[in-house]
Amino acid sequence: GEDVEQSLFLSVREGDSSVINCTYTDSSSTYLYWYKQEPGAGLQLLTYIFSNMDMKQDQRLTVLLNKKDKHLSLRIADTQTGDSAIYFCAESPMNTGFQKLVFGTGTRLLVSP
Amino acid sequence: NAGVTQTPKFQVLKTGQSMTLQCAQDMNHEYMSWYRQDPGMGLRLIHYSVGAGITDQGEVPNGYNVSRSTTEDFPLRLLSAAPSQTSVYFCASSYSSGNNEQYFGPGTRLTVT
Numbered sequence: 368g369e370d371v372e373q374s375l376f377l378s379v380r381e382g383d384s385s386v387i388n389c390t391y392t393d394s395s396s397t398y399l400y401w402y403k404q405e406p407g408a409g410l411q412l413l414t415y416i417f418s419n420m421d422m423k424q425d426q427r428l429t430v431l432l433n434k435k436d437k438h439l440s441l442r443i444a445d446t447q448t449g450d451s452a453i454y455f456c457a458e459s460p461m462n463t464g465f466q467k468l469v470f471g472t473g474t475r476l477l478v479s480p
Numbered sequence: 481n482a483g484v485t486q487t488p489k490f491q492v493l494k495t496g497q498s499m500t501l502q503c504a505q506d507m508n509h510e511y512m513s514w515y516r517q518d519p520g521m522g523l524r525l526i527h528y529s530v531g532a533g534i535t536d537q538g539e540v541p542n543g544y545n546v547s548r549s550t551t552e553d554f555p556l557r558l559l560s561a562a563p564s565q566t567s568v569y570f571c572a573s574s575y576s577s578g579n580n581e582q583y584f585g586p587g588t589r590l591t592v593t
Contacts, residue, residue, distance in 0.1 A: 409570055409584035455522060470522035
């Protein structure tokens with residue numbers, strides 16, 4: 368079955384780059400997503416990548432995918448205090464008809480001034 | 481567009497009581513789903529629907545019922561609440577089940593005593 372794992376916590380200083388990592392287990396084609404959750408709020412889609420891609424860049428966000436190791440990372444350049452939140456990695460495998468999202472446990476990012 | 485709306489925002493129930501969590505979207509999305517979020521466990525899929533009149537079980541469906549009589553609404557019913565159902569519940573929707581770019585509601589925080 369599908370399983371998505373993330374480290375629980377990351378602390379960085381304002382202006383540094385943040386790298387949040389995720390590993391997944393499903394071997395079928397899949398969409399991979401990064402969501403952001405601020406305190407008391409729902410999840411906000413940041414970006415996504417399909418498993419036939421290696422990289423995707425969107426302003427300060429860079430997603431890197433290592434298909435061989437099933438490793439996904441989200442890099443946030445010039446991290447700001449407003450980036451403090453929980454970041455969830457999720458996959459939506461083709462063998463579920465892309466109908467189900469499987470989430471990791473989330474990584475809490477703390478940005479200090 | 482209001483996006484995905486959920487009511488109530490907070491609810492306290494006694495063990496054995498029943499209630500319905502409401503979810504509505506005004507984006508004409510075909511796909512809707514319910515998740516629960518527990519500390520350290522990420523989000524887990526409860527039930528989902530790929531269109532009006534069609535529902536299916538997710539990862540943790542026991543103790544919950546759903547129906548989808550209209551495209552806009554996807555209520556979640558707890559028939560006999562248990563303390564194990566204390567959680568934050570999120571409703572989400574997307575245009576279709578492929579490329580599952582889901583939009584999340586703000587959540588309902590439920591406590592069962």
